[in-house]
Amino acid sequence: MLPEEIIKIEGLKKTFKNKNTTLVALEDINLSVIDGEFLCIVGPSGCGKTTLLRILAGLEKQTEGKIYINSKRRTGLITSMVFQGESLFPWMSVLENVEYGLKLKGVEPKERRQKAMEFLDKMGLTKFAKYYPHQISGGMKQRVNVARAFVSDPEILLMDEPFGALDEQNRLILQQELLKIWEGSEKTTIFITHSIDEALFLGDRIVVMTAHPGRIKAVLKVDIERPREILKLRTFSRYNELYRNIWELLEEEVKKAEKNRGGHKNV
C-alpha cells in the first residue's frame, strides 16, 4: 500500500442471495482512495454504489476481496456516514442529533455541546438547535446530517447522495457549504451522486461505475483548481470536456440499467 493511500480495495465482490436467485451487486472492484481527497462515485441507479459505501462503513460484509484501511489514528472513528434520505433520529433535537457520535464515544456533555454548536453555527443552524427534525425543512435536515458526520470527526466521510432529495437551489447552496467546511478539514471523502455537475463541482476524482453488476468503468481526475466557484465552473472548457466524457461513459450504462430494470431497485 502506498503511503498516500488511505483505502485500498482489491478484487471486491458482493452478492446478495435470495431464496433461489443470486444477485451480483458489485464485481471486481479495485480502487485506491488517496488520503484527503474528495472522491465522487457516479453510476446508474442499482449499480451497487450504496452497497460499496455500506461495506466501507462496516454495515455490510463483502462476499470476496479485501479492503485495507491505512488509519493513522489509534482511537476514534474511522468512517462516518451521511445517509440518503431521512436519517435524523426523530426523537432527538437537532443538537442531540449532532452530538450523537460524540456521546457514543463518551465525550463530556459540555465539550460535545460546544463542538456540536460550533458546527451548527457553521451551517447556520444555531437558532434551530432545540428543534426536532420534524419541525425543520428538508434542506436544514441535510445540513444537520452533514454536521453530525463532521462533528464525530472521522478520518473518512462517506456520503450517500446526501442532497439527492433536495430541490436544485438548496442543492447548490448545500454543495457550497459542504465544500466550505470540507476544505481545511483534510478529511477523505467518498461521495455518491447521480449528478455529473455535483461530482465535477465537488470531486478531486470521479469514479464512473457500470450498470448491474457494478464494476468500475473509469476513474477521471478533475483537474480544476480549488477553491471552485459554481458559476465560473461552467465557463471552463475543461469542465465541459469532462462533463461530456463522463456523460458518454454513463449514457450506455444508464440505457443498460433501464433495460434491466424490473425487480432489483436500490441494490
Place this chain on the structure above:
Amino acid sequence: MNIMVDKGAEDLKNEIMLEKQNLIAVVTPLILLLIWEFMARRHLIDVRLFSSPSRIFKTFVPLILSGEIIYHTLVSIKRILLGFLVGSLPAVVLGIIMGLIPAVRAALMPLVSIIFPIPKLAIMPLILIVFGLGEASKIFTIAIGVFFLVLINTMAGVMNIEPIYIDVAKSFGAKPWQIYITVAIPGALPMIFAGFKLGMATALLLIVAAELSAAKAGVGWMIWRAYDMFDIERMFCALLVLAFLGYVFSYALEFLEKIAIPWKNR
C-alpha cells in the same frame, strides 16, 4: 425561514368548531341524566333495578364523607398500580430484547402466542391456587393481563423502527447496549405507550374480577357486596368510581406520554 405558521382564519374556524363540540359533550350526558331521573320519578322504569340519579347521589355523599368509598378506592388503586408495574416493566424489557434479537423472538414467540389469547379470567382460579387468597393473587392477575399487551406492543414497536436508524447508530460505532438506549427504546416508545393504555384498560377490567374472590375491600369488592345485599345505589356508586378511575388513569398516561415523547407533537 419561517417555521411557525401564524394562526389563520382556518385555525379560528376549527377552534369555534371545537368549542361547539365541547359544549355538546357536556350537554348530552346531562340530558340523559335528566331523562333517567324523569323516568324514575314517573315510574316508567323500576327504581329497584335502575335506581335514579338523585338516589345514587344521596347514597354517594355519605359514602364519601365517611371515607368508606375513598378507602375502597385507594385499596383498588394500589392493586391496579402494583399489578400494572409488575406486569409492564418486565414486558418492556423483554419486548425490546425480543424485538431486537430474532433468536430470542423465535424461542419465545410460540409460548407468547399460546398464552396470550387465553382469557386472563380463566387463569384466575389457577392463580388463586398458586398465590393464595391474599394480595399477591390480585396483583398477579392484573400483572399477567398487562404483561402480554405491553410485551406484544413493545416488540412490534421495536421491530417497526426504520432500519436506517439502527444503521446510523452502527455507523457511529454504537455498541449493542447503546443501540438499545438511543434507538430501540425511544423508537418504540409510541408503541410502548399504546401498550400501556391497552394494559390499563385491561387492569380495570381485571380488578373487578380479582376482587370478586376472597377480597375484603376494593371497588370491585363493593360491587359484589352490593350485589349480595341487593343495594343498587351502592353498586352504581362503585361503578362511578371505576369510570372515574378509568378517566384519571388514561389522562395520567397521556400526560406521561407527552413528557416521554416530546417529539411526537400533535
